Amino acid sequence: xxxxxxxxxxxxxxxxxxxxxxxxxxxxxxxxxxxxxxxxxxxxxxxxxxxxxxxxxxxxxxxxxxxxxxxxxxxxxxxxxxxxxxxxxxxxxxxxxxxxxxxxxxxxxxxxxxxxxxxxxxxxxxxxxxxxxxxxxxxxxxxxxxxxxxxxxxxxxxxxxxxxxxxxxxxxxxxxxxxxxxxxxxxxxxxxxxxxxxxxxxxxxxxxxxxxxxxxxxxxxxxxxxxxxxxxxxxxxxxxxxxxxxxxxxxxxxxxxxxxxxxxxxxxxxxxxxxxxxxxxxxxxxxxxxxxxxxxxxxxxxxxxxxxxxxxxxxxxxxxxxxxxxxxxxxxxxxxxxxxxxxxxxxxxxxxxxxxxxxxxxxxxxxxxxxxxxxxxxxxxxxxxxxxxxxxxxxxxxxxxxxxxxxxxxxxxxx
Numbered sequence: 102x103x104x105x106x107x108x109x110x111x112x113x114x115x116x117x118x119x120x121x122x123x124x125x126x127x128x129x130x131x132x133x134x135x136x137x138x139x140x141x142x143x144x145x146x147x148x149x150x151x152x153x154x155x156x157x158x159x160x161x162x163x164x165x166x167x168x169x170x171x172x173x174x175x176x177x178x179x180x181x182x183x184x185x186x187x188x189x190x191x192x193x194x195x196x197x198x199x200x201x202x203x204x205x206x207x208x209x210x211x212x213x214x215x216x217x218x219x220x221x222x223x224x225x226x227x228x229x230x231x232x233x234x235x236x237x238x239x240x241x242x243x244x245x246x247x248x249x250x251x252x253x254x255x256x257x258x259x260x261x262x263x264x265x266x267x268x269x270x271x272x273x274x275x276x277x278x279x280x281x282x283x284x285x286x287x288x289x290x291x292x293x294x295x296x297x298x299x300x301x302x303x304x305x306x307x308x309x310x311x312x313x314x315x316x317x318x319x320x321x322x323x324x325x326x327x328x329x330x331x332x333x334x335x336x337x338x339x340x341x342x343x344x345x346x347x348x349x350x351x352x353x354x355x356x357x358x359x360x361x362x363x364x365x366x367x368x369x370x371x372x373x374x375x376x377x378x379x380x381x382x383x384x385x386x387x388x389x390x391x392x393x394x395x396x397x398x399x400x401x402x403x404x405x406x407x408x409x410x411x412x413x414x415x416x417x418x419x420x421x422x423x424x425x426x427x428x429x430x431x432x433x434x435x436x437x438x439x440x441x442x443x444x445x446x447x448x449x450x451x452x453x454x455x456x457x458x459x460x461x462x463x464x465x466x467x468x469x470x471x472x473x474x475x476x477x478x479x480x481x482x483x484x485x486x487x488x489x490x491x492x493x494x495x496x497x498x499x500x501x502x503x504x505x506x507x508x509x510x511x512x513x514x515x516x
Contacts, residue, residue, distance in 0.1 A: 103281045105289040108244065109296035111274035112217045116242035119275050120214045124191040126269075126415050127238055133265040134237075135183040139262045142176040145209045148257040149226065156250050161224075164354060169251050171223040179230040180260075182481060184232045189480040192499040193240045205513050210504040214240030216298035219290060219499065220483075221246045221312055223304035226254040227303060232301075233262050233276045235483045239501035242275045244297065248304075249282030256280060260449070291316035301484045301496075306411075321492065323485045325411040326356030326439040328469045331454070333445035334365040339373050340466060341444040345376065348442070348469040350383050357440050357472040357486065361408060361418040363428045365464040369393065369421045376419070386416040393421045409435035426448060436460060438487040440472035461487055462492030495512060 110161050128255075138145070149171040156166055161506055173353035192212045199208040218241050219231045229245055247255040250445060263273035279286060291300055294317040301321045302312040313320050321495040348359035373396035380387050380397065387400040388410075394400050397419075408418050408431070422428045432441055440462040443454040451465035462472040472495065474482025479497030492500040509516040 102288055103279065103283075105279070105286055106293065106296075108109050108274075108279070109217065109290070111240040111323045112277050113296045115272035115274040116214065116216045116240075118272055119237065119242060120193070120216075120240045122240065122271075124193075125451070128187045129239070130266060130269045130271055131183055131187045133239060133269055134230075134234065134262050135180050135187075137261045137265040138176065138183070139180045140175065142159050142180075145254065145257045145261070146171060146173070149254040152253050155334075156224075161250060165224050165250065169226065169254075171226060171254065171429070175227060179227050179353055182231055183234040185480055186238050186498075189238065189498055191238065192502045194211065199506075204515065205511060207509040209507050211507045212499070212502045213505050214502055217242045217244060217296060219244045219246065219293075219297045219318065221287065221290075221300065221302045221304070223248040223308065224250040225303070226251040226258060228303065229255040229258045230262065230280065231481065232483055233259070235481055235498060236501060237275060239498045241298075241501055242277070244277045244279065244290070245281040246287055250453040252278075252280070252282055263486065288315060291318055294318045303484055319490075321354070321355075321484055321486045321496070322488045323439070324487065325437050326358070326441040326485075327360045327409055327411050327435060327437040328357060328442070329361045329363055329428075329436060330359050330442045330444065330469065331363040331422075331432070332365060332368060332372060333425065333428075333443060333446040333447065333450060334367040335450065336365075336368065336444040337446055337466075338368065338375070341372065342375055342379065344442065344466070344468050345381055346383070346445055347419055349385060350415065351468075351470055353415055355470075356411075356478060357469050358413070358467050360410065360412055360418060361420065361435070363422050363431060364393070364421050365425075365428070366392070366421050366423055366487055369396070373397075373419070373421075380417075382423065384415050386414075388416065388418045390420040393419045409437075410510075411437070425454075429454070432458055432460075439485070440464065440469045442469050444469065461485070 128291040153170050195212040196209045218236050222228045259278040262276045302309045302319045306324050377397045387397045388403050393400050438460050441458045441460045442464045455463045474495035474497050482495040484496050
């Protein structure tokens with residue numbers, strides 16, 4: 102049986118060695134990892150094809166099969182993703198001076214790796230490569246516990262990455278995949294608070310609740326993405342239409358897709374018939390409040406307490422609000438602290454919305470689909486935090502580090 106404590110200890114030992122590497126050493130190893138993935142992609146695709154066939158035979162739903170499936174393009178996306186991470190600025194070692202207090206000591210804060218990151222995820226084998234590269238670049242070791250459907254593919258990817266690390270004289274335990282899908286082992290894993298520093302679950306709300314409720318280790322939480330677009334009475338309605346169409350229909354099964362449209366009562370008569378036409382053209386199911394249902398054919402009426410659903414499909418809630426304050430109150434009640442958007446030509450309202458709304462990403466006149474690490478300039482992301490400790494929003498390299506105080510004295514003693 103897999104010894105979780107031993108694997109965690111080996112990862113912790115590897116993390117100490119990786120934390121001392123220079124940026125050049127890390128980038129050289131990452132280049133080897135990218136080249137190795139490209140070189141061995143046929144072997145990875147063969148393993149994945151067998152796994153996909155089993156999943157289909159076992160009745161796995163089509164959305165999960167799609168996430169599980171790799172092809173030449175998706176493998177090369179992993180390769181290119183690692184190469185992009187090489188180009189990102191290394192946060193480890195960045196410092197900021199806090200000055201010299203009256204005692205005469207020099208005080209600064211320096212960015213350091215967190216240590217060992219545990220990733221728990223479902224049928225997404227690409228996470229194995231993405232998380233490994235991000236954790237390595239930020240000086241951390243990673244323990245990966247993927248879903249049973251993608252286990253063989255994840256192991257194949259990890260084996261390639263581990264061999265690349267060993268070719269550079271680095272410990273392969275820096276990238277560890279739990280080789281057994283037994284749920285009991287996941288329980289053991291999230292109890293290793295002396296060896297693992299952070300748990301990042303990526304998957305459905307049920308998985309994240311399970312990890313949060315059972316872990317002894319701090320958990321990055323992101324339960325769901327209930328993202329709103331508020332169309333103000335001073336909005337450019339053409340722009341609002343484009344933001345709605347892109348946010349709802351460009352890709353539906355992602356956490357930054359729109360799930361609720363709020364429309365100021367003064368523009369409802371002009372804007373909602375256009376929404377109804379778009380919904381009919383795109384096949385979007387409408388769940389409407391009592392004041393907006395008249396604009397739609399075949400809509401389902403929602404009571405005032407029935408909002409807040411994450412549909413992840415061609416389905417959206419619609420509500421007419423009395424004014425700006427009503428929109429804010431609705432988001433406060435039903436938002437998930439993921440991404441919120443206002444469409445308005447009034448800059449003061451845009452600024453007030455961005456200050457008032459409690460969400461990790463707050464946008465004015467831009468699609469919710471930009472709420473993504475790559476789109477926001479992080480280069481890549483390892484997850485999204487909708488709690489505020491220690492990260493908030495898409496997490497890139499810097500979020501995989503913390504700061505420690507570094508003090509230099511000249512023999513000073515405290516009086």
